[in-house]
Amino acid sequence: MAIPLVVLLCACGVLAGCATSxxxxxxxxxxxxxxxxxxxxxxxxxxxxxxxxxxxxxxxxxxxxxxxxxxxxxxxxxxxxxxxxxxxxxxxxxxxxxxxxxxxxxxxxxxxxxxxxxxxxxxxxxxxxxxxxxxxRATRAEAEEYYESHREQFSSPAAVNMGAIVVRAEGIARNAIERIEDGQEFENAARQFTIDPEGRYCGGMLGWIATASLPPELAAAFEEMEVGELSEPVAVGPLWYVLKLFGRRAARTTPFAEVAEDIRRELTAIKEAAALTEWVTEARERADIEILL
The missing domain is CATH 1.10.4030.10 (Porin chaperone SurA, peptide-binding domain)
Structure with missing residues (x-):
């Protein structure tokens, strides 16, 4: 069977308008x-x-x-x-x-x-x-200069691994404490008593939180607590908190020696990327580029 001329022309790119957009x-x-x-x-x-x-x-x-x-x-x-x-x-x-x-x-x-x-x-x-x-390659001196000018990136604040039950009245807070002291798991008590939706979902286990970010009343309460201890009711505005301390972490700055090679790798990658960007810019200037869009 003979192939129509229009098909041959399209296949060869000869006939204008045959190519799709x-x-x-x-x-x-x-x-x-x-x-x-x-x-x-x-x-x-x-x-x-x-x-x-x-x-x-x-x-x-x-x-x-x-x-x-x-x-x-x-x-x-x-x-x-x-x-x-x-x-x-x-x-x-x-x-x-x-x-x-x-x-x-x-x-x-x-x-x-x-x-x-x-x-x-x-x-x-x-x-x-x-x-x-x-x-x-970034030098160790460059890495140390970066470390000194970005110390906050390598520092972690004092923090507590906290649990909290939030209620609207001191009496309810004391009721929750009694239940826990009688053997109810803290997580179960939190799901039963807390009015905080997040706390209800996670059983009051709020994880690691920087002490400085807490309301002063809670931060002060944790200062007096031992790991594993349950607090007395703590008033914060119109709300009452029952706290449990699951862990404590002191503020720490990672020593330069522990991060020196990581910093050098990052700075080296930045140098290489900048060099490649410059190369592309120069290559574009040398190239024959025709924009049709």
Whole structure:
């Protein structure tokens, strides 16, 4: 059977108007086309990770990725399938599992292949960054300077692991204390007595809370308590609290020696990323880029 001429022309890209809008180029980078549907996919993939990109922003990202891809190919840098598999698995876990990833992909009209391509582009950038700028290393002196100017990042305040039952009257608070002293579990008493919705849900177990963030009345009560002890009723405004101290943690600043290498790694990554950004800027200036979007 003879194939209609119009089909042959469309297949060869000769007949104007045969290509779908998604196949039309949004840009050309040194002769390589970035298609409209590539831009749409980039917008959708960004949304998966909680980012919002306009189509123009996505196009600029794809142009940079094309320049990175070319440079990686020139240097012989490749990304093996297991590395892509691992990163996709991390993405799925972050979203709540493979089923949730598939649901979101379906809602966004994307496929796992789209995700793998996006992940591959990210990994290419990471490997290229490491290969081109492996000589950039933050010094111990730079790490120590960062530590001294950001000590709050390495400090944890004094805190208590607390339980609390919140009621509206002292008599109710004393009733709760009697129940606990007679053998009722603190968590059960909290679910029975507390008016705090969160406390009712978690059985009054509020976890570790910085002492400085507590109302002064509660902080003062905890100062007088031993671990495992139950408080007398404590008035805070119109409410009454029954407290239990499950643990106490003193304020602490992590010594520089314990975090020095972590800081150096972070600062090194920042240096490498800045160098790669500068390289991309220069590569864009040298490239023949035609924006069609």
């Amino acid at each position: 998604g196949e039309e180029p949004a840009a050309r980078v040194n002769g390589t086309e970035v298609r409209q549907d590539d831009v749409d996919r980039a917008v959708g993939l960004a949304a998966l990770s909680g980012q919002t990109l306009t189509r123009k922003q996505a196009l600029q990202q794809l142009i940079s990725e094309e320049l990175l891809r070319r440079e990686a190919a020139r240097l012989g840098i490749t990304v093996p399938a297991p590395a892509i598999d691992a990163r996709v698995a991390d993405l799925a876990q972050g979203l709540g599992g493979q089923a949730e990833l598939k649901r979101r992909l379906k809602d966004a009209d994307l496929t796992v292949v789209d995700v793998r391509r996006g992940v591959e582009a990210v990994l290419v950038g990471e490997r290229l960054q490491a290969a081109k700028f492996s000589g950039l």
